[in-house]
Structures are given as structure tokens and as C-alpha cells.
Amino acid sequence: MSRECGLLLPRVCAALAGPRPPAAADTCLQKLLDWLGELSEAEPGLKLLQDNPCLAELLAAVLALPEPGAGLLSFALRLAGLLAASESAFQHLQQEQLLARLFGEAGPRAGAAWADAAVRGAWLDGARSMALHEPALRLLCAHGALDVIFTLQGDPSLFVASAARRLLVHTLSFSLEYEMPKAPGTRVCYWPPCAQVIVKHIEDSLQSSSVSHVKQSLKLLAGLFGSCHAPWTEVLWSGIAKQVQSFLTEESVQAPHLLADLLLNMSRSPVFCEPESSFWPLVTSALEHLTPVQAGPLAVGILRLHKCPQDVRIQAVTVLLQPMDCILRAASQPLEYSGLLDESVTDPATVESLLSSKSSCASLLCQTLGHLEELLSLSHLPVDLPGTSLLRSVMTILRFCNGLLIPTSPLGSKISQTLIGCFRVQRSALDVLAVLSEQKGCDVPVESLFDILLSYLESPNTNPMVRTGVRTQVKLVTRTSSSEK
Structure with missing residues (x-):
């Protein structure tokens, strides 16, 4: 710490802690917090507190204010978490119960400032910074903090809700790694109490009749499996797999996009990615039961994996190609050329229904074309795509979009009415066309293609x-x- 700054710090803290604290801008407080963070990294937290007692005095003074401003309170919460990241500093601050008062029931959670999303976010940030040792975890568990974090998952502020999920993921993983440095037991009942509480909440939320609670747990699980690849995640999954699977067999799938995100994150984990894993049948079920719009991101994500059973890859390709196959079949009956697929994954009627609807046709095609462009741009594709048939399908879309094609099927007529003049689909089709034109082994019908392009x-x-x-x-x-010539 420079001598000048060290001399100024007590005066700054005294000003902030005064009965009429200055209206400091949030950026100024953040810069002060960043500077103190650098100091805490350079020297042990306890020494920083001992050399600068004004920091603890500032926290006590903020707690003594009847209604501290949201900016000052947010600063105090983040500062407390930063200082308490060291276990020795944590114990020092707890001598006056400063942390229990800041993060406990009688702290900011009970005040009017809690209505400010910035305060709730700062409370979560402070708790996250602090939760790096067992005493901090015990504090959070003992003062009802976990229940608060569970509730904040549904906060109207997306920033706060996201921070709550990240804190739960950290708390669960850290409690297992810290309190059970060896491999955690094969049953959750052997896990630390803090971890058991979080797992119980996840299980209860998944079984809840509240859709919002189900969504919160699916988001939490997606983040958990996306960032934690420890063996204990398999134990957690074994307890919830049947419940997650049941969502896919419901008449109306709950939170389909969240389910797809969860499965995709799990497929990237070394714990579940082995081809013989019992996890893959669930992916197969998702590709089958979700609509093409819902399953598209999952399918393209699966195809980017290095490890994946070949039958799942083929199914993922089929999901992506179904709308393109339907376009070819809708353009002419009987088919002038062979279609893209011999069989479907999703019910063909579902795809036809989406393409015949004005509200979903363009969106489905744009998503499908975007995914195909992404895959075709990869240096190595784990599966072969039927380039020539795919090119004909893209050309058919371009014909639909400018009225060149006169369809002979009812579905084709509906698609034509929807796509004429739809520049979003036109641009997406041109992007795929550009990639396909450079693909080896793709037979480009140059004259037909020129006719389409010139018409535009x-x-x-x-x-x-x-x-x-x-x-x-x-x-x-x-x-x-x-x-080529």
C-alpha cells in the first residue's frame, strides 16, 4: 500500500461511515473496492484488517445506520465478502458478529434497501467471495442464507437470478471438495449437510407443480453440469434422472429449451460423454420428443462433440435435415429428386405443421439453415451430409421466397405464401449456399442456380x-x- 493512499484510507472510511455519508458515485466505490481487492491479494486478509482497523469500523458503522443508501450498503456487502475470503480475517470480523449481521436474517435482508436489485446482487457477490472455507459455509447454512439464495433464483432481476445460481453451484461443489476431499459417497445421504440441503431443494423443485420452480432447477442443473465435471455429479444425476426423463414424455414438454441446454451441457462432461454411458438414451428420447425448433440447438451441439455414439449422431443429423427434406417434398409431388431422409425422428406431421404456420415457418427455416451453415463450416464433420440434395433444398427455398416455384401440394402452397419476400430466410439460404458451393463432392447445378440468382x-x-x-x-x-473446367 502506498503511503499516501494508506494515510487517506481512514479519512475515506470515516466520511463514508458518517451520519451523512457523501453521495459517492457507484463507480468511485467500485474503484475503491477494486483497489482494496488488490491489497487483499497482496497481503493476508487478517493483516490488512489489523493494519487498517478503519475497514471493520466502516462495516460496523454501515450496520448502525438506520437506512443506509443502496450504493453504500452494496459496497459494504462486497467489501465484507472480499475481506472474509481469508479464514483468519473471517474469524476476526466475526468477533463482533459483523458477518452474521450483514448476511444473516437481521441484516440487509430485513431492510427497505433489499428491494433494490443492486443490494441483492451485492449480497450474493459478498457471500460468493466469502464462501471459500468451512466457517463461511457454516455461517450461510446457520443463518438461513441458503433459503434466501433459493428464492433469489426467481428474482425479477436476471442479473440477481444468475448470481444466485452461480452461488449455489459454487457452494455445492466447494462443500463436497472441501469437506470430502476424497471421493464423495455414492449416496447423497453421506454428503455434507450443506450439500444435502441443496440437493434436496433441487429434487423438490423438479417434482413441484410450479413450472417456475421446475425451470429454476433446470437452469441450476445446466449450470452445475456445465461447470462441474467431478465424479460426484454422476451421483447427483442418478437421483434426478427419472424425473428429468419424465418431462420428455409429458404431452406438453415443460421448459423444452432448458431441458435441451441441460442435456447438451451434460454431453460435454467427461463423466457422461462415454458412448456406453446410460445418459445417451435420454438424449435420444429428447431428440425424438422435442419439436425441431426445440431440438435443433441440442442436435447441432451433439454433432460438434468428439465423443458420441454414432446412432445418436445420425439421429441428430436427421433432426436438422427434416425441415429441409420437408421443403423438397412440399415443392413437388411426386418428388422430382430423391429426398434427404429415408426416415424421420420427429413425427413428419409436426414438421409440416410448423412449416405451414406463418408464425413458425420462417423461424424454423432460419434456425435450421443457421445450424447447417455452422456445421458445414467446420473443418471436420463427424458425419456426412448429403451435399447435393441439401443444395437442391436450399435452391428450392430460394425459389419459394421469390415466387419462382409453383407448388403442386397444399403444404407447398402454404409455404410459398409465407416465404415470398421473406428476406430473413433468403439471407440464411444464401449463407448456406455459399458454404455448399465450396464443398467437395457437391454437384452444383450451375445453370439452374444462375437462373435463381439472376431472378433476384x-x-x-x-x-x-x-x-x-x-x-x-x-x-x-x-x-x-x-x-472445375
């Missing part, structure tokens, strides 16, 4: 951004066809 250039209704993309594609196709 000649039409006065073509969106300027689409027109730019078409020009780029014309150059690309010209260059590709010339090099």
Missing part, C-alpha cells in the same frame, strides 16, 4: 442486403465453375 438481381423487390449476397454468390459460383 432482376427483381426490383429484392432486399438490398439480399442483393449484395446474391452478387457475392454469383461471383463464387462463377469462380468455382471456371476452376
